[in-house]
Amino acid sequence: MAQSGNLYRGRFAPTPSGPLHFGSLVAALGSYLDAKAHNGDWLVRIEDVDKPRAVEGADTVILQQLSDHGLHWDQPVIYQSQRDARYNDVLNQLANELYGCDCSRKDIRARGNCYDGYCRERQPRPGPFAIRFTNDRPVTEFIDRWHGVVQPDDNCVAEDFIVRRRDQLFAYQLAVVVDDIDQGITDIVRGSDLIQPSFWQLTLWQRLSGRLPRVMHLPLVVTDDGRKLSKQNHAPALDSRQALKNLAEAARILQLDVPLTNKVPDFLKLATENWRKKWRINVN
Structure with a gap:
């Protein structure tokens, strides 16, 4: 896969089992801001290795939702379902x-x-x-x-x-690590619900590449009864007509203090500056 010379490469990797919800946006925004704060590449990968879970057309909806929120990727999108070989x-x-x-x-x-x-x-x-x-x-x-x-x-x-798996589908633990290594990912920024699987994934990283990525697990969005906001819990789809409002609320969950603006690009620019002050590290 083609790679740039950037020292930072991050990614957002949604499962196309339905449209993005607000919890997904928090993860997408955090990974995007971390990449941009480090002058790095931000990639999008469709994680449809679990083929029966994939909903036809959901990938198109997800990519449009990201674009509507000003979150534009820097390399062509890849699909796990095309990588069996x-x-x-x-x-x-x-x-x-x-x-x-x-x-x-x-x-x-x-x-x-x-x-x-x-x-x-x-x-x-x-x-x-x-x-x-x-x-x-x-x-x-x-x-x-x-x-x-x-x-x-x-x-x-x-x-x-x-x-x-027993049904002959490749397991997520394998696919995500192979994809990250092949895409030259240096930094994994995602929700805290994936902390436990990270141990297995880092073990495979160590075995296959001899190196480990930097990792950051972001706060989860939970329902009033304390459950993670998710498609399984019937979280409503993001309303792209409220993109600026959605981004502002996601930034609050990420503990950022971003002034309100009238345009999505202006908000993202300020959010990136805010993230850079709080989270920038030396990636040399």
Whole structure:
């Protein structure tokens, strides 16, 4: 994939299971501002590796919503659903560290909280089975630019995690890491609901590239009853007619003090300056 000479490359990677909601905008805005504050590239990737979840036309809606909010990407958009051959190449590269597993979630729960490596030394029964990565050198701590030192809530970060699912679809943990490495991503800025999966993903980063990206997990938008705002919780779609209002509220969630303006580009310019003062780091 073509890369610029910038020392910073960030991305926003929505799942096309529906239009963006306000929580998605907070993540998109945070990743955008961090890239622009560091004079870097901001990429958009459609994470449709879970093909059954993808809603036809949702990608077009998402890209239009981003554009309506002034969040313009710097490289062509890529789609995970078009990258099966690349993911398969990486599985072949990791072949000596993979094994089949036919354990159900019920089986795993019956033996404990986390997967215990049950299938490491046995052949799975005939029929569909998942492929797991032998996680002998797990990342168990990392520095987050928002949260500081992050340690796991449980020991599941050290379990052998799935890289290809029982239904033969590639697992998100594999696809997101391969895409980030291939696109030269240096900084991952996204919601705090992805802190726990970051341990598995950083483990794969370490194995495949020998380096780790900088990470920042942003505050989540929650409902009145404390649940994460999400498509599963029927969060309403962003109203692009209220783009300036939406951006101002998202900036507030990101703890930015941005003066109101009359135009989206002017607001984003001020927000970038505000972010730069608060979060700029040396990326040399």
